[in-house]
Amino acid sequence: GIQVEQSPPDLILQEGANSTLRCNFSDSVNNLQWFHQNPWGQLINLFYIPSGTKQNGRLSATTVATERYSLLYISSSQTTDSGVYFCAVVGTSGSRLTFGEGTQLTVNP
Amino acid sequence: DADVTQTPRNRITKTGKRIMLECSQTKGHDRMYWYRQDPGLGLRLIYYSFDVKDINKGEISDGYSVSRQAQAKFSLSLESAIPNQTALYFCATSDYGTYGYTFGSGTRLTVV
Numbered sequence: 001g002i003q004v005e006q007s008p009p010d011l012i013l014q015e016g017a018n019s020t021l022r023c024n025f026s027d028s029v030n031n032l033q034w035f036h037q038n039p040w041g042q043l044i045n046l047f048y049i050p051s052g053t054k055q056n057g058r059l060s061a062t063t064v065a066t067e068r069y070s071l072l073y074i075s076s077s078q079t080t081d082s083g084v085y086f087c088a089v090v091g092t093s094g095s096r097l098t099f100g101e102g103t104q105l106t107v108n109p
Numbered sequence: 110d111a112d113v114t115q116t117p118r119n120r121i122t123k124t125g126k127r128i129m130l131e132c133s134q135t136k137g138h139d140r141m142y143w144y145r146q147d148p149g150l151g152l153r154l155i156y157y158s159f160d161v162k163d164i165n166k167g168e169i170s171d172g173y174s175v176s177r178q179a180q181a182k183f184s185l186s187l188e189s190a191i192p193n194q195t196a197l198y199f200c201a202t203s204d205y206g207t208y209g210y211t212f213g214s215g216t217r218l219t220v221v
Contacts, residue, residue, distance in 0.1 A: 088152075
């Protein structure tokens with residue numbers, strides 16, 4: 001099946017800093033989503049982005065489907081951005097969402 | 110009301126007990142899924158269903174069973190719970206056209 005690799009596995013920032021999270025995938029995709037899992041365990045859907053670029057406030061994402069990667073940008077980070085960020089994909093030859101292992105982000109005040 | 114509702118939110122049960130986790134959705138989606146998350150790991154697929162008469166095993170179906178009672182309801186059962194089934198369980202839905210997934214808030218299950 002399709003493989004999803006996220007980097008870095010852990011990231012510690014000071015409040016106000018910017019960061020870039022990366023997701024590499026091993027095959028063509030129909031679906032790519034970025035999720036934020038908050039400290040209470042809830043999964044929040046950030047972006048549905050199988051290709052192109054989207055922005056939502058301080059967050060933006062870019063997927064370069066031909067090169068099989070996606071980037072999540074967080075600008076002016078806040079302590080509430082802390083948590084785990086997951087990339088998940090559905091391959092063109094598959095039908096199920098496959099998750100990476102996530103990036104644990106800690107934003108210190 | 111949430112689009113995807115899971116009950117219970119938290120559950121502690123004893124080894125050997127049967128337990129059912131329930132999921133209902135108001136999205137009108139045909140496709141429903143059960144995922145499991147272990148500490149420090151991503152989500153892994155247990156079972157999925159593309160319509161009421163369709164049930165498919167995922168990566169880690171051993172020890173679990175499911176029932177799709179209606180388009181809007183998909184339940185997960187542990188016939189005889191064991192401690193290594195302690196995890197956070199998520200239900201999700203998707204629509205064939207968009208492929209975007211919506212997740213419930215999760216059920217935190219502890220087997221003692």
